[in-house]
Amino acid sequence: SQLRHASGLNGRFHVKNLKFIRSPAPKIIPKETPAFGTVSTDHMLEVDFKNGAWQTPVIRPVEDLRMSPLSKVLHYCPTIFEGLKAFRGVDNEIRMFRTEKNMARMLTSVRRAALPDFCPLQLEHMIEDLVRKEQDWIPSGEGTSLYIRPFVIGTDASLGVNTPTEAKLLVVCCPVGPYYASGWKPIKLYANPAHIRAAPGGVGAYKMGCNYAPTIKVTDEASRYGCQQSLWLWGEKEWITEAGTSNLFLFWKNTNDELELVTPPLTGGLILPGVTRDSILTLAKEWGEFKVTERYPTMKEVKEAAADGRILEFFGAGTAAVVAPCEQIVYVEKPDSEPILIDIPEPKDRKPLYRRVHETITGIQYGKIERPEWVRIVN
Numbered sequence: 001s002q003l004r005h006a007s008g009l010n011g012r013f014h015v016k017n018l019k020f021i022r023s024p025a026p027k028i029i030p031k032e033t034p035a036f037g038t039v040s041t042d043h044m045l046e047v048d049f050k051n052g053a054w055q056t057p058v059i060r061p062v063e064d065l066r067m068s069p070l071s072k073v074l075h076y077c078p079t080i081f082e083g084l085k086a087f088r089g090v091d092n093e094i095r096m097f098r099t100e101k102n103m104a105r106m107l108t109s110v111r112r113a114a115l116p117d118f119c120p121l122q123l124e125h126m127i128e129d130l131v132r133k134e135q136d137w138i139p140s141g142e143g144t145s146l147y148i149r150p151f152v153i154g155t156d157a158s159l160g161v162n163t164p165t166e167a168k169l170l171v172v173c174c175p176v177g178p179y180y181a182s183g184w185k186p187i188k189l190y191a192n193p194a195h196i197r198a199a200p201g202g203v204g205a206y207k208m209g210c211n212y213a214p215t216i217k218v219t220d221e222a223s224r225y226g227c228q229q230s231l232w233l234w235g236e237k238e239w240i241t242e243a244g245t246s247n248l249f250l251f252w253k254n255t256n257d258e259l260e261l262v263t264p265p266l267t268g269g270l271i272l273p274g275v276t277r278d279s280i281l282t283l284a285k286e287w288g289e290f291k292v293t294e295r296y297p298t299m300k301e302v303k304e305a306a307a308d309g310r311i312l313e314f315f316g317a318g319t320a321a322v323v324a325p326c327e328q329i330v331y332v333e334k335p336d337s338e339p340i341l342i343d344i345p346e347p348k349d350r351k352p353l354y355r356r357v358h359e360t361i362t363g364i365q366y367g368k369i370e371r372p373e374w375v376r377i378v379n
Contacts, residue, residue: 011053012118015125020133023061033139033177036320037147041134045126045150045171049116054169059130062172068157072164078154079209080109083319084275085145085176086131086378088138089367094131094379097365099124101275106150109206114163115152123150127171128378134173135379142366143178179321184355186327186346187316189231189243190222191299194335197232197242198270204241205269212245219244225330225339229316234270239296241270246316246324247277250297251290251353253310259290261353262297270296276317279374280357299331306342314344315354322361323354 023042030039040062047057073079084102087095103120110117127148131138138146150171154164195218198204203211218230229244241264242248250262261284264271284292305311316324329342346352363369 011116013047013054013057013122013126014119015057015122015129017056018126018129019056019058021058021060025061029137030175033144033175036176037149037174039174041137041146041173041175043130043133044173045130045169047169048155049167049169050165054116054118057126059126059133065168067155070157070159071153071155072158072160073153073155075159076154076161077208077210077213078113078115078164078167079151080106080113080115080207081149081151081209082106082109082207084127084148084150085319085365086135086138086148086173087145087365088135088140089365091367092140093367093377094135094138095365095367095375095377096128096131097361098275098279098374099127099376101278102150105207105273105275106152109208110152112203112206113152113154113208115154115167116164118169123169128376130171130173131378137173137175139175139177141178142362143180145176145365147174147176148172149174179324184325186325187229188225188227188328188330189229189326190218190225190227190330190332191231191233191240192218192221192332193233193238193299194332195221195230195232196234197230199234200268200270202269205266205272207272215245222330225332227330231329233299234296237296238299239270240264240299240302241296242272243316243324243326246318246320247271247274248314248316249280249354250302250311251313251315252305253312254291259312260293261290262293262295264296265294274318276319276322276361279361280317280323283357283360299333302329303331303340303342306344311344312347313353317357322358325352325354 026042043059044062048055082102103124107120152169155168156164156166222230232242254260266273314326331340364371
């Protein structure tokens, strides 16, 4: 097919063909990091797909998009995205963290959405070039970074529900500040089995726009219970799958009195294969201090473990915050029932595991800890 031709050499874009159009009116870089995702840098990467092939890639000034009101993305949501960051290290070097993982995941999302294939390595090189050109926008200081948002949209002007014949790949960048600007703030999670995020055979394992819009109303509902995010459950056994838009980890003493770190598995297609998740699993196995298990914990297990005082920590994991500790789960077990409050106290006799994870990963990202296979220096 025309689209599959894009996976051949003639249909691919290549960094050697990348063009650059400098902005004639550079913006003033804000002294204070703005609210997340509200201010972009001067330039963006843009590549169009048409006539069965990717066109010449260009880094150009950021500007509004022009498209037909018939564009497929506006009606049926053939759109996927990624999220990654560039960091200004303690040595002033610009580092990117495990970018190849994001590119590989982006390709799987593109294929699931029937959007055109691309070469992950070439896109990685072009993003690095964009970051070099925008490096003055990368803030200094712990917790700050340049957030990078690659995305692909189906743009052909057609109301037919079919494979897009035209598409646009873009990458925009935004400076962002620390997620916890004033210290750690544990979150509360809203668990209601009436709402699901994903189902087996669906697209929950892909970073597709259609996965996110349905969660907004549930997040609003969670806020009425004093919660910041939803704890997504699945099935009769109420498998715990994700926390908000993040992967999750349960650190506890299991029924065999073993210290264990549990996170949902990638099998079944219910969760996103997070880069931070993979990094935490790798580190935990290297430390070798407790059992590491990939399986779905259930709400029944969590309730019982909390009652027995066996839950040590419960935290989300993702690009935005690295980790987000949870202090309480508000569990609405049945419609119209009073919520059950499951408290997760902060550890008092030891350093929390989530902080150790955070310090290790951010240490690598900012150049305090050497882990060359996980970073690329791009300045």
